[in-house]
Amino acid sequence: MAVELQLIDAAKAGSVEAFTELVSAYRERLLRFLVTRCASLADAEDALQDTLIAAYRYLHSYDPRWRFSTWLYRIAIRNAGKLHAPELVDVNEARDLRDEENDPLAHCIAASESENLWVAARRVLSDDVFAAMWLRYAEDMSVNDISKTLDRSVSWTKVNLMRGRRSLESQLNDAAEHAYG
Amino acid sequence: MTPPNTLMDKLALKLREDADKIEVRISDELDHRIEASLRAAAPAKPARPAPRARPPWFWLASALTGATAAIAVLAIVNLSGVDEPAVPAPTIVAADPMPLLDLDTEAVTLTAPLQQELEDLQSDLKKAEEKVRREIGL
Numbered sequence: 001m002a003v004e005l006q007l008i009d010a011a012k013a014g015s016v017e018a019f020t021e022l023v024s025a026y027r028e029r030l031l032r033f034l035v036t037r038c039a040s041l042a043d044a045e046d047a048l049q050d051t052l053i054a055a056y057r058y059l060h061s062y063d064p065r066w067r068f069s070t071w072l073y074r075i076a077i078r079n080a081g082k083l084h085a086p087e088l089v090d091v092n093e094a095r096d097l098r099d100e101e102n103d104p105l106a107h108c109i110a111a112s113e114s115e116n117l118w119v120a121a122r123r124v125l126s127d128d129v130f131a132a133m134w135l136r137y138a139e140d141m142s143v144n145d146i147s148k149t150l151d152r153s154v155s156w157t158k159v160n161l162m163r164g165r166r167s168l169e170s171q172l173n174d175a176a177e178h179a180y181g
Numbered sequence: 182m183t184p185p186n187t188l189m190d191k192l193a194l195k196l197r198e199d200a201d202k203i204e205v206r207i208s209d210e211l212d213h214r215i216e217a218s219l220r221a222a223a224p225a226k227p228a229r230p231a232p233r234a235r236p237p238w239f240w241l242a243s244a245l246t247g248a249t250a251a252i253a254v255l256a257i258v259n260l261s262g263v264d265e266p267a268v269p270a271p272t273i274v275a276a277d278p279m280p281l282l283d284l285d286t287e288a289v290t291l292t293a294p295l296q297q298e299l300e301d302l303q304s305d306l307k308k309a310e311e312k313v314r315r316e317i318g319l
Contacts, residue, residue, distance in 0.1 A: 011224075012224060014223070014224055016216070016219045016220055019219060020216065020219070027207055028205055028206070028207060031205045031207065032200070032203050032205045035203065035205055036203070045211050048211070048215075049211070049214060049215050049218060052215055052218075052219065053215075053218050053219060053222050056219055056222060056224060057222050057223070057224055057225045058224075058225055059224060060224065060225065060226075060227040061227070105203065108203045108204050108205050109202055109203055109204070116199045116202060116203070117195050117196055117199045118196070118199050118200060118203065121196075133196070134200070137193055137196035137197055137200065138196065138197065138200035165192060168192060168196070169192055172191075172192055172195065
């Protein structure tokens with residue numbers, strides 16, 4: 001944490017090297033998350049680039065009371081949202097654009113006997129609930145941090161995590177029943 | 182039947198495993214692109230801090246300070262011992278007094294109808310005007 005704060009101070013002073021080192025642990029994690037939200041791998045990469053540049057430019061506004069990862073994810077979600085902002089493309093249209101062939105998530109998942117649960121999650125959950133589930137189970141984020149990242153109340157986060165879990169539970173059960181007849 | 186808690190743990194475990202199965206890699210091209218963009222972007226300067234909210238009693242303190250300052254100025258001005266030289270009162274000197282006109286005036290009692298009275302008054306006025314002209318030599 002102390003090292004992270006030192007790197008933040010150096011990056012604030014304009015050191016690109018310090019910033020690169022600071023975000024090195026988060027870049028792939030962010031890209032993995034963005035792949036689940038964007039229509040193509042190119043969009044996900046663009047969103048990652050925009051996220052890192054925005055984080056570098058506005059590092060002075062980072063509040064050390066937050067976890068750095070929470071702050072980064074918040075920017076990433078905003079940037080991914082811009083790619084299918086209502087004035088550009090309708091959200092449903094954006095989902096349609098993510099066809100099987102171009103779906104970056106499908107491209108990034110190794111062949112497996114069972115369906116990746118995140119693919120099912122994206123099919124049955126809304127964008128925000130999906131993001132909450134991802135931050136909780138893929139990133140081990142606390143409920144408080146998730147609510148800050150998504151700019152939602154803690155109670156909204158708790159309720160929707162519970163709903164998301166129920167939906168995915170039934171998906172998991174259906175998959176198990178299907179597998180074992 | 183699986184107890185709910187166990188199922189929940191199983192779900193969390195499956196989600197974690199499946200997240201790890203999503204393989205992404207930052208390509209060299211993307212890496213270079215990001216670094217070039219970072220070098221081109223300068224950190225934005227922090228915005229000026231918003232002015233601090235003033236406490237509710239600020240207006241009272243401000244008014245008291247103003248009143249005190251005004252009293253102090255008045256006291257200094259009035260108690261200072263400097264006597265300003267008395268300015269002589271301006272005297273009005275009449276230059277070439279105009280000759281007073283001897284106007285014969287008398288009260289008019291309105292007895293006739295208004296139009297008639299008006300005509301009589303206009304006639305009197307004309308006569309008086311001619312008399313004045315004669316007296317001043319026009």
